[in-house]
Amino acid sequence: MGHEPIRSLELRGITKRFPGILACDRIDLSVGEHSVRALVGENGAGKTTLMNILMGLYQPDEGRILINGSEVRFRSPNDAFDHGIGMVHQHFMLVQNLTVAENVALGMKSAHRPLWLDLKSVRSRIIEVSERHELPVNPDALVWQLSVGEQQRVELVKTLCLGARFLILDEPTSALTPQETDELIALLQKMSRELSIVFISHKLHEVKALSDTVSILRRGRIVFEGRTEDHSPADLAALMTGHEVELPRVESGGSAPAADGRGLLSIRELRVSGDLGNLALDGVSLDVAPGEIVGLAGVSGNGQRELAEALNGLRPVVSGSIALNGAELAGRSASAAIGQGMGYIPEDRNTEGIVPSFSVRENLVLKDVGGGAWSRGGFLRLGRIAANAAELRDRFDIRCPSTDTAAGSLSGGNIQKVILARELARGPKALVAVYPTRGLDMGAEEFIHKQLLARRSEGVAILLISEELEEIMNLSDRIAVIYKGRILRIVPGRDATKRSLGLLMAGVVDE
Amino acid sequence: MSLGQFLLNVLILGVPFSVALLLAGLGETINQRAGVFNLGCEGIMAMGAFVAFLPPYFMAGTPLEGYANLIGVALAIAAGALLGVLFALVVVTFRAPQGIAGIGLQMLGWGAAGTLFRRYVGGVTGVQGIRAMPIPGLSNLPVIGPVLFNHNPLVYLAFLMVPAFWYLLFKTPWGLKVRSVGTYPRAADSLGIRVSRVRYQALALGGAMAGLAGAYLSLAQAKMFADDLIAGRGFIAVALVYFGRWNPVGVMGGALLFSLAQALQLSIQVAGIDFPYEFAVMLPYVLVIVVLSLVRKARMIGPSELGKPFDREQRI
Ligand SMILES: Nc1ncnc2c1ncn2[C@@H]1O[C@H](COP(=O)(O)OP(=O)(O)OP(=O)(O)O)[C@@H](O)[C@H]1O
Ligand SMILES: [Mg+2]
Numbered sequence: 001m002g003h004e005p006i007r008s009l010e011l012r013g014i015t016k017r018f019p020g021i022l023a024c025d026r027i028d029l030s031v032g033e034h035s036v037r038a039l040v041g042e043n044g045a046g047k048t049t050l051m052n053i054l055m056g057l058y059q060p061d062e063g064r065i066l067i068n069g070s071e072v073r074f075r076s077p078n079d080a081f082d083h084g085i086g087m088v089h090q091h092f093m094l095v096q097n098l099t100v101a102e103n104v105a106l107g108m109k110s111a112h113r114p115l116w117l118d119l120k121s122v123r124s125r126i127i128e129v130s131e132r133h134e135l136p137v138n139p140d141a142l143v144w145q146l147s148v149g150e151q152q153r154v155e156l157v158k159t160l161c162l163g164a165r166f167l168i169l170d171e172p173t174s175a176l177t178p179q180e181t182d183e184l185i186a187l188l189q190k191m192s193r194e195l196s197i198v199f200i201s202h203k204l205h206e207v208k209a210l211s212d213t214v215s216i217l218r219r220g221r222i223v224f225e226g227r228t229e230d231h232s233p234a235d236l237a238a239l240m241t242g243h244e245v246e247l248p249r250v251e252s253g254g255s256a257p258a259a260d261g262r263g264l265l266s267i268r269e270l271r272v273s274g275d276l277g278n279l280a281l282d283g284v285s286l287d288v289a290p291g292e293i294v295g296l297a298g299v300s301g302n303g304q305r306e307l308a309e310a311l312n313g314l315r316p317v318v319s320g321s322i323a324l325n326g327a328e329l330a331g332r333s334a335s336a337a338i339g340q341g342m343g344y345i346p347e348d349r350n351t352e353g354i355v356p357s358f359s360v361r362e363n364l365v366l367k368d369v370g371g372g373a374w375s376r377g378g379f380l381r382l383g384r385i386a387a388n389a390a391e392l393r394d395r396f397d398i399r400c401p402s403t404d405t406a407a408g409s410l411s412g413g414n415i416q417k418v419i420l421a422r423e424l425a426r427g428p429k430a431l432v433a434v435y436p437t438r439g440l441d442m443g444a445e446e447f448i449h450k451q452l453l454a455r456r457s458e459g460v461a462i463l464l465i466s467e468e469l470e471e472i473m474n475l476s477d478r479i480a481v482i483y484k485g486r487i488l489r490i491v492p493g494r495d496a497t498k499r500s501l502g503l504l505m506a507g508v509v510d511e
Numbered sequence: 512m513s514l515g516q517f518l519l520n521v522l523i524l525g526v527p528f529s530v531a532l533l534l535a536g537l538g539e540t541i542n543q544r545a546g547v548f549n550l551g552c553e554g555i556m557a558m559g560a561f562v563a564f565l566p567p568y569f570m571a572g573t574p575l576e577g578y579a580n581l582i583g584v585a586l587a588i589a590a591g592a593l594l595g596v597l598f599a600l601v602v603v604t605f606r607a608p609q610g611i612a613g614i615g616l617q618m619l620g621w622g623a624a625g626t627l628f629r630r631y632v633g634g635v636t637g638v639q640g641i642r643a644m645p646i647p648g649l650s651n652l653p654v655i656g657p658v659l660f661n662h663n664p665l666v667y668l669a670f671l672m673v674p675a676f677w678y679l680l681f682k683t684p685w686g687l688k689v690r691s692v693g694t695y696p697r698a699a700d701s702l703g704i705r706v707s708r709v710r711y712q713a714l715a716l717g718g719a720m721a722g723l724a725g726a727y728l729s730l731a732q733a734k735m736f737a738d739d740l741i742a743g744r745g746f747i748a749v750a751l752v753y754f755g756r757w758n759p760v761g762v763m764g765g766a767l768l769f770s771l772a773q774a775l776q777l778s779i780q781v782a783g784i785d786f787p788y789e790f791a792v793m794l795p796y797v798l799v800i801v802v803l804s805l806v807r808k809a810r811m812i813g814p815s816e817l818g819k820p821f822d823r824e825q826r827i
Contacts, residue, residue: 097694098690106702
């Protein structure tokens, strides 16, 4: 840490190219002491790339970094650490099979004694930091046993333990529950008195609450820079996407399932085991009528993932039934669910929804590749597959250098669009959408909401699983609240309020 | 011969059998923990066995004869480390597929050792080799004396290396780096750990261990060199690492299990027990496969990025 504290940091003319794409295009950005600079922009705008350059993880093709007026060159994150810069990455940088303390020790060079690892000093440093900032973490827990929210906390503690005085936070709230988000924002407000922060988020109310200045990136260029207090979230959203963003709302509320009481998608007394052998779903019954969106609200970890997997044949069912259009799906395979017309937008898009190393166009036909549309006589119909990809790319505004690019190299939001395009283009009868807009920019969110509503009016039965109350309330005809593997209550969408749902999500049922 | 005597013989035979597997397996554990599996282990062992054999063969009768074994062992370790680095160059720097590169290294080591042997040595010749060194006092104990304390020094060394490797892997900064690099190199990289360097070091150490294992075979176990001396032990060592769940203690358990099965198989033949010997020979291999498929799948323990090259600017 042989360097003076950062009083000002400037990026000048940063340019970075990836094969087929200009990720950063002559970007200028400056951050002063004790201030919070928000960085917002559409998916794939280049935010993460720019910050990785600042950390020394990527080398810029052009441009300079100035600290306190003099130029620096970062060849590896060690150089950035030396200047007190630390980053909480968009995707957790935690080694799953190590403990929290070991993960911190990895970066804490002072604990690296020649013949032994001084975990004791690491532990006490973790406890010191976590007490000072009120971020409870258990240094001896194994990372894979922690919830997403806890891991996010560990990431922050880790970065602070390594002595960061200049914090880069890349979408730190995208996987947090609303309460956790509020806590984090409050904490960052406090910390910004001592530190400098670059804050990346797609949620503009967070940007409003936290930042002093805001920069907007679009397609690798800074298109706007200004003081946060001078602009409303709606202004910022318009600047970000280039048009007014208005999240659509469903026009109805309270439509009951068909006369016989059974929906197109009908779940009865479903019991499913979780990963740890516990009963993750304990007698869930739910109906979704054609042309209805049922929102499933709840704090994550209350059985949502297990429900979605069971519905799609990805998790064995202990007991109960799942009927789609009269066909029984409980305990059958994923291909049975697909064959009956079930569409699925999974929670973890990197490991479930796509094959990352396959091209965009291959991923777009993956579910039906055995059928006559994409193959004949054991041969792929490559021309059709390419044409299909070109069409979907336009219709869903998938930003990729070409449809031949590996899907895994796209930005998070664009991967989500690939999955959505495939699932919707198949013309499903029912659709299970799990956190469909997590990590997406406002424009993409608006787009996906409109798509879901359009499918609804075409008669698709949609089960929307989300933690975002706003999203659920905007889109759902009816809202079911799940708590500890049971449906606590089902309320008509138009009667729901944030407060009443929040209480139910916490398990409070008042009569 | 009583059953007790028979079993004792199996134990006495089995323990030294396990040493080559154990040494190579410990090295391979480090490789795999760092995210690289080295199928070339077999070839490195062949090379190690060959170079270790040279000093005792050529120095017999010279004044330096007393040091010949030591020099041989040192040469084998050095050659092994060198081949490990060569492998690292191919799979870490040039990011070649590890399976193919490993098979290439296996053939290179095996072929080169055999060819050089025929060119410079010729026919099968024995060497004095490393002699047994009974531990005073302990070796006279009943049962455990002959089983554990009546062997050559490399046997003791190999078993002492089990706790040493365990400590190295789980209690030192380098071990932590190795484990992180094999599980989530991107995270290690984001903390300033040089992924490639750690993998090079791990492969060099793994190679050195495989070289040592080869030296053990030619100098202590067989006391000679032949083309087929290694006889698949390098591949078994790779399998034992999975078997032992990337833990030195588990690898030792696997090496012992396999070797005892092998010793049992030999003893059955030697004792003239009426049992088709083809099946007896198969026994250890079948045993490893069966146990390997029965052990509970190790989630969240091993190196999940095993076999994947790392490139900082590559997203997938
Ligand atoms: N390592 C890489 N290899 C190839 N292309 C990349 C790589 N990293 C980023 N890109 C591309 O560069 C562009 C910018 O990506 P980046 O991750 O910086 O976007 P972002 O603004 O962080 O988006 P998001 O909000 O989705 O996180 C994208 O088009 C992406 O596909
Ligand atoms: Mg990003």
